Amino acid sequence: MHAPRSLLLLPAIIMCHFMTGQHNCVAIHKKTSCQVQGGRADCSHLRLKAVPPNLPRNITGLDVSHNDLKALPPGSLAPYPLLLHLNVSYNSIAKLDQGVCRTLPLLQTLNMAHNVVHLLNEEDVSLCTNLTRLIMASNKLLLRGEPFSALQSLRVLDVSMNKLESAKLGSRPQLPHLVSLDLAFNSFTTLKKGDFSFLRHSPFLQILNMSSVLLKKLEPGCFEPISGLRALIMDGSNMGTQVISKLCSELSATAIDSLFLRKTKLITLTKATFKGLKETNLTFLDLSRNDMEKIEGGAFSWLSRLHTLILTDNGIKLLTNDTFKGLNSLRSLQLTKALVKRHSTPIIEDFSFRPLIALESLILQRTAIHDITENTFTGLSSLRELDMSWSSCASLRNINNKTLVSLSGSPLLKLNLTGTAIARINPGSFFFLRNLTTLLLDFNFIKQTLTGEEFEGLNRVEELHMSNNHQTVNLSSRSFVNVPDLRLLNLGRSLKAEAVNIDPSPFRLLLKLTVLDLSNNNIANFRENMLEGLVNLKVLSLQHNNLARLWKTGNEGGPLLYLKHTPSLTTLLLDSNGLDEIPAEALRGLSNLREISLMNNLLNSLKDSIFDNLSSLRVFDMQKNLLTAVRPRVFKAPLRNLSLLLMNKNPFDCTCESMLWFVTWLNDTHGTRVPGLRDQYLCNTPLAYFNRSVMDFDGLSCKDMTPFQALYILSSTAVIMLTVTALLVRFHGWRIQFYWNVLINRTLGFSDAKADEGREFEFDAYVIHAEKDADWVDRWMALLGNDLCRFCLEDRDSIPGMLKLNSIVDNMRKSRKILFVVTETLLRDPWCLR
Template sequence: MEHNQVYVLKKVDVSHCTNLTRLIMASNKLKLEPELFSALQSLRVLDVSVNKLQSAKLGSRPQLPRLVSLDLAFNNITTLRKEDFLFLSNSSFLQVLNMSSVSLKTLEPGCFKPISGLRTLIMDGNKMDTPVISKLCSELSGTAIDALFLRKMKLVTLRNTTFTGLQKTNLTFLDLSRNEMGKIEEGAFRELSRLQTLILTDNNIKHLNKGTFQGLKSLKRLHLTKALVKSHTTPTIDDFSFQPLSDLESLILQRTAAHEITEHTFTGLTSLQELDMSWSSYASLRNITNKTFVSLAGSPLRKLNLTWTAIAQINPQSFSVLRNLTTLLLDFNFIKQTLSGKEFEGLGQVEEIYMSNNHQTVNLSPESFVNVPNLRVLTLGRSLKAEAVNMDPSPFSPLPNLTVLDLSNNNIANIRENMLEGLVNLKVLKLQHNNLARLWKSGDLGGPALFLKGARRLMTLQMDSNGFDEIPAEALRGLSDLREISLANNLLNSLKNSIFDDLSSLRVLNLQKNLLTAVRPGVFKTPMSNLSLLLMDRNPFDCTCESILWFVTWLNDTHVTSVPGLSDQYLCNTPLAYFNRSIMDFDTLSCKDMTPFQALYILSSTAVIMLTVTALLVRFHGWRIEFYWNILINRTLGFSDARVEEGREFEYDAYVVHAEKDGSWVERRMVPLENDMCKFCLEDRDFVPGMSKLESIVDNMTKSRKILFVVTETLLKDPWCRRFKAHHALHQVIEASRDSVVLVFLQDVHDYKLSRSLFLRRGMLRSCCILDWPVHKERVPAFHQKLLMALGMTNRLQE
């Protein structure tokens, strides 16, 4: 609830907040009611800073049993009374008390006794004079204080009596930064024998001597960043000034200045592991010799930071006394020399050398790194001459353990194929911002330099801004462990298929700001299969089906790869219809290949039509198919009488089947046609007496060359005809393979009824064997002639 206008906070307002753990009421105008916080049994953090409170007393009886941090900063508290913290007497968890900028002037004896378990006290920004600070330290002597912050208190002079009261405490951390401190009296820290961290950052100390740090026998970290600053005079560090600090492990001298580093400046630092002198001004560091760091001969130093210390020359054996050194930082200096290898003599344990952003140029030789065989990280970005690495043998060949090599920003134009030979453990190679345009030119004399073949375990490759306009097919072969490749800000346009095929482990691909117009699967399918980050923006993409379809489809389908700026940085350059529009606006449907769809359409349509036609055929002409099928089967299996000669004798030319009602028509119209050439078999006239009707029908049909049906509605209802005569006639037609049926229609009978009653259809017979009785009398002779022709035709089915 900070930065509001809360004036009165009553007990009833928070009485139900029993589970509340943090209450922030800073920057209000509080007037606290007595025992306001008694209900907050779970509260761990209470901030009532900047409320113009006149007293630290927030209650009269014990409360806030679980409080860990209390912030009273920026209030108008001038006096700490004995009873002010009684309300916290049961708060055994209290760790931090912030009373920054409270203008404290008076401390009553025993004011901190109720909170004797306090471990961190912050008194920053208090305008307390030295006697009040001494009183503060005395009052803290009975507490568990561990860390004390006294920043920005304008403690110009640190007297040898200031911290006397802390002698019986376990103080391990003291921050005196930003105090404009100019003088530290000898013995000022002698009472702080348990102190482990001392911060004197941003002060104005003019002189360090042997007595400055006297008594700090347990100190492990000393921060002097901007504590020794050159103004009118240059600060002085006497010999043996750090000798009392036998347990010191980290000495930070960033942005400091001193006259000289002598042979005894760091003497006595027998536990020192880190020395940071970066961004500092020491005249003796401009030309480093074998005596510069001789005072560290007895130190197990592991990290030395000399960044931006104006080094111009490193002489042979300059670091030879630092036998345990593992990290050496020499960035942002003015080194101008050829490294012969003797400069790093004695550094057999060093693993990291940083020498980037040098304001002069360094040249290399084949022996430059022979004395650092365990080197793992080497940065030479913006430091080398252009021809520094173009030599045989390679200056990096003595470094089999090298994992990181930075050669960026060096204007390197030529690299030999053996430059990385032997670097079997190299994982990171930085070559960005050089001039390697011709390195991979296929038309160059001698062909492209395939220098990466010696670094098969490479995981990160950065080659931005080199002017590349092509990549040889073999340039990236074998880099199956590569996880990140960056080729941004080049001139790459048309990439050959399969150049990235070995990059199956790639996670980051950066091709920003090139001239790529197409993203084809033949080039990018393998590297993009497992990507987590793709950077290909600001290329002039050709938004056509051939160039961009696969890429847009991949972008729509991918859910794993992050593609920053996809909506506004991936823009089409051509054609005009898509100019300056996002590639995601490209209509992929316009690229669908219609050939397979046309084939599928034709196939499916044909199948549907054939299915429909087959269904219709079966529905309306199934009988015909079945009829001819039966004929085929019978002829194939030999059930026909084809072997019987057609010219055999029949007693009758036609067996006449008619309904009893139609007998008179037969007598009138059929019998008169009989003569020597034509004879009919009539049931009533020609049946043999004494023979059963069934036997007579079968016998007479066999003796007849044709079976003639006189078709009327009455015939279709005749039981004898439907049950026996029609069946036997159908046997004649199908099983005997004889075209022996003639139909004479006296009435117009539907083919469906004909089929249902007689099992015959018009389509089963020849058209000449189907006759209709004429309506007009003048056509009767023609009917007779047709009938005689039908009766005279052969019974053999025509092929």
Template sequence: MLQMHQSFYPAWVIPVYIIIAVSPHQCMATCNVQNGRADCSHLRLSSIPQDLPSNITSLDMSHNIMTAALPESLKRYSGLLHLDISYNSIKNLDVDLCRNLPQLLTLNLMHNEVRLLKREDLSHCCKLTWLNMASNRLKLQGEPFSLLKNLKYLDVSMNKLQSAMLGTTPQLPSLETLNLGYNDFTTLKTNDFSFLRDSPFLQKVSLISSMSLENLESGCFKPISGLRVLSLDESRKGSLFISALCTELSGTAIDFLSLRKISLLKLTSQTFSGLKETNLTFLDLSSNSLSKIEDGSFQWLSRLQTLNLTDHNIGHLTNGTFQGLNMLKTLLLLKKKDQKSHLLVDDFSFQPLSNLESLILQNTALVKITENTFKGLTRLKKLDLSWNPQTERQLTDKTFVSLCDSQLKTLNLNGIASAGIKPGSFSCLKNLSFLFLDRNFIRQTFLGKEFEGLSQLQELHISNNTQAIYLTPESFVGVPNLRVLTLAKSLTAETLNQDSSPFRPLSNLTELDLSNNNIANIRQNMLEGLENLRVLKLQHNNLVRLWKQANLGGPVLFLKHTWRLEHFTIDSNGMDEIPIEAFRNLTHLRELSLSNNLLNNFQDSVFDDLTSLEVLRLEKNFITSVRPEVFRTPMHNLSLLVMGKNTFDCTCESILWFVTWLNTTNATIPNLRDQYICNTPPLYFNRSIMDFDPLSCKDMTPFQVLYILTSTAVLLLMCSAFIYRFHGWRIQFYWNIMINRILGLSDARLGEGREFEYDAYVIHAEEDARWVERRLVPLEDKDCQFFLENRDSVSGMSQLESIVNNMRRSRKILFVVTESLLKDPWCRRFKVHHALHQVIEASRDSVVLIFLQDVHDYKLSHSLFLRRGMLHQSCILNWPPQKERIPAFYQKLLIALGMTNRLQE
């Protein structure tokens, strides 16, 4: 039955299934190749890729599933200098590996399954300087390292080696560091390090976590007498073993000895006696829960310079505890954080440490500081008493009197539960440069006496107190050289709302931190006199009204005195407005942070003076548009922009310039695709602004230009039409006058081939005779001559002959067109026919029409056989109904009568 079902599967199902099953191994992430280094780690590769550049010098194949490093697969990369094949399942080291990699310098084989290592396996690795064979469970055969003349670092830790002897003949002449930690040998024999007797550069041997090591044969370190660094961390051996170790190290050049986590609970006066003749300068006894130190325990370590007793459980220090450590410079006495026992320090306990420069007593639960606690520390430069709650809650002039003879420069009093500072508390610390008073419970008004005597103080840190410190104009008069002042989360809200600024004496101040103080009001002169201020922090206050135009007295421009400011932070203040003068003249500002406010619209030139800005933070505001008028200048040299989580309006007007800038800038913009999200319009809602298509805006540009041009043309045309409609006659009238005055009226008589007796033969209806007498005859006073039939006809001559002859003697034939003329049979028959003959014989300019009435062109053609199109435009005149247009009419008539009848060639 099963076979029947299988037969129904198509033939392509099995190949597809095979592809799907194999795909996780075949479709892997590619190696990262950069600057000649190929990183192919964590890719589940079973072999070395052959598609990498052949000129790579470093190859990382760690954390894969290789079972062998085939020399043939590495032949392509013969220039390799560094090869890392750690964390694989490689069974053996092929003899041809280094043959195909002749330039190889470092080889990492840790965490593999190499069981047997022979001399031949490394015979061609002559140039190797660094070799890590840790965690392989090695079994050495012969002298596997004897040919590694240039090797400087060798790690064979975590291999369950039964002996520290890695060879019988001298070898590894260049070795500097040997790691034998986490192995199983129980004894260091006299000859175990004989193979290193010709290794003059050997400086460090690590025996970390050698818990099986029980015995040290006499002279076991003699072959490596040049040893300078020895680590036995996590070996849990106790004081007896350490005494034996020190005895064996007596003839060496040991300089650094690390004995961390070795269960050393007690030091006796003989524990380090074997180190008397050594030059030991560094001793690390940290993390040992050391509870007791006998007097004189360190008397043998006269050259010791650094002693680390961190995480101790010591309850009592006496005058003899540090006896003999007269060269010590650094002492670390940090107590375990979970230990609640107190440390009792006798007077003059530190007196033997005459050269001590740094004393770290952090979290030691120091019971009390007396007038003699630190006596004798004349060269002390750093004292850390942080997290030592004092029984006396107030610092007084007696607290540090034992340090009057010291050269103390740094004093750390963070977390000592101090409630106040009495006048003169630091008066004897004349050289103090750095004072830390953070995380205390100081509640007082600073009157200036508190910091008396600290004229050399450069940094004062009083942050994270109880926000109960009130400042006065004299608060910092005693620290004129102060450069850094931090008062975060320590001041009362109204302490800066006073006429005279408490910071005025601090002319050298470069950094001021006033954050987290709920400050609501400050004065415009708060920073007056701080010309050297470089860093100002005002975040997490309540300065919402500070820059509002509606603020009483206007915006408070408190930055106008800090023209050298470089870093300014005013996050989380609820600000929704920035005055245009807020950042004026801040040309040195390199970092500006306005995050977590309510900012939306910015005035165009508000950031124009920020020409040096490199970092701009505006995240978590209500910014909708990023316009070039606002941001072009500050974003010109920007290296970091943080503007995510705003309500961007993804339209062409709002972010086209911004998106274009994002696509071309070299600045770093974290979380660009995840936090720069569009809020409007609906098309882009909840999408990244990088999805906005700038091309959708570019096509609008020519249409906008075309729209502007066409709109302008239409408006000009409409205006011109209106002007011409109502004032065209006036324009034409003055134009004619101007032309005539410049060029003079044209005289047709000069251009005609024959003389005319009349300027015009007037044809009119009987009803229009009175108009002719009143309007045309007066023009004869202006050197015009008209022929009027009822006035100028010769008696006795036939009317037809008179019409023909006088028309010939007239330059123009002037029709006074009215409805009456169209009905006059005499005019319609003979006079018009002869006038048409004149038009044809001479030109179209020989006829002038004066319309006294609005006569349709159809009637004109039907009655007089004339059309307006037959005549020149200047020969067609209309009698104006308005009285003011009559002079313009006469002007046009004179021009028409003065025109020549000849055609223009």
């Protein structure tokens, strides 16, 4: 198939670009004036009556298609002498003025499709010597003389849908560089021997499109002048088997490589249908949409060089071991909707594919097969891809070790069993597919607990898809023990809610896993070690579950920090999980994260540091939450290098404290794309900004608050300090006074006596006690007192005849220390209180 791909691309582009107009292949947006960009002016769909005269003079492309032009006077194009491409399709122009090419000497592409041009004379385009593409599709052409003889550089000519009565566009050789000729949807029914004689000297011609031309007769030698032809498109021609046989015979002398015979009413393929192609190098054949019911044995035996065969959308009832006989070089066979159940179920006999020894890709999408036996695919020794998605086959509902045993001799890499109504996979079902790297089991009805034996033998599988299962699958700790090389695992909308809440985790052995999809499973609980060991995981999809409780502060054991085991994560999807809280440590360590999606949750108040580690973030999605404020302490770090921000549909509080920083950031940023900024980022409060865009928020009003904010800070500080001082004085005033007196006394030199002052003390300590404690103090002083330690007691050692206060002071001076005997009685003593 590799050889004709480039050939297929060109007719596809031609048919879209020139038959329907280049702007008909894309969505049309309303506009009110011409749009000029990159040297091209787009003035389509403006209901213009004439070419606009006020466009830049240096434009090289002009599109005035889909307007109301009645003529194309050369004077209207005079202001644009550098034009290379001119599109005037879908207008009402009746004639191509010969002065157009005189005014535009550099013109390379002229598109006049879907106009009302009738007569085309030789002088009309005689000056268009630089034209490489001329599109005259869907007009009412009547060719007079040799209108294309001067176009020596033309590579693409489209005269389709013009009701031409003959394929002969000239009588003498011309168009020496023509590559593609489009004659589709014209009225001729016969190809005469000399019809293409005008292309006898056109060695570059490769593509001929005669779709929907109702050919009934082909004269011998009709393709002889264009023997270098590589691709012939005959779609929708309704020729039938006999005319197609004749067509193949006439193509035998050409270099035909690709043949398109779609919708040609080729209901039966006989053994002689393609006999004329035996000597050709045909590598691509498309027979789709023919309602084909029968293929005789050996019908393809003449096509030994064929690489690609497309039989899509037919009604084949039976494939036998002779159906594909002779296709020794076939690499791709497409049978999508080729075997469809109508009156009976189509049958694929044993060894039907055995002749296809070089086949690499077999597509059996949306087919109905009676049964798959132990020899259905026998002989496909080169098969690398088998696609049976959305097919109906009773054998696939309960897969066992015999269902696909016929593939044991195939080096199969990809097996697609999507939507095949599989209900159970038995142990060893894929044991023979030891080269398999991709297994797709999406959209089935599997209902079982995966023990790991189901995937026995799949040691090389890297992708396993089991999403959107109509039943529920349960997992065990050994579910994936036989697929250690797994890199992508898709289990979205397939599992029981408690399937992953097991220990040890079913994913612990998947050390190479990079993508894990557990979305849409209503998972509410799992263990913190569920992702343990997945050090290479890059994409984690957990959206549409019920994970809110796992991150709540009140969760038993605290928030579950399950992401700490995935340091390589680059994409994290947590949409629609009912999250109303994110722990401060939840995203810690995810320095490689480039995309995070928290859309459609209940997030409002976010901790200041939760996004601080996301310095590599490029896509940030927090749509449809309950965010009222976008504070810099939360969002400054993740928004620093962002490419795409999605924070719309939140109830924003448009006040200075909540939105000033965010609005300033939106006005200053240029590298971040913020879709829907004007109409989806709306204020909810206050009333003055209700339902208005956040971009309407006036940040200048916040500057008037600066003096009041300073006054508020000062007054608040003063009140707090006054309160603290009052409390200190009330409860610790005596301490403050004591230390103050000590500080003053020491500053003024009234410090305690020191040994170097030469001062002598009579007592070691002066004892102060309550009067009621005298007996207790006397007893203890008697026990402690000796010649080395003398205590002064006021009742015993007071100086007779001296005032009590003076005596106390004098004895204190004679004592080295003052010893307080603190008791409850002392604290109530009148002297202590004073």
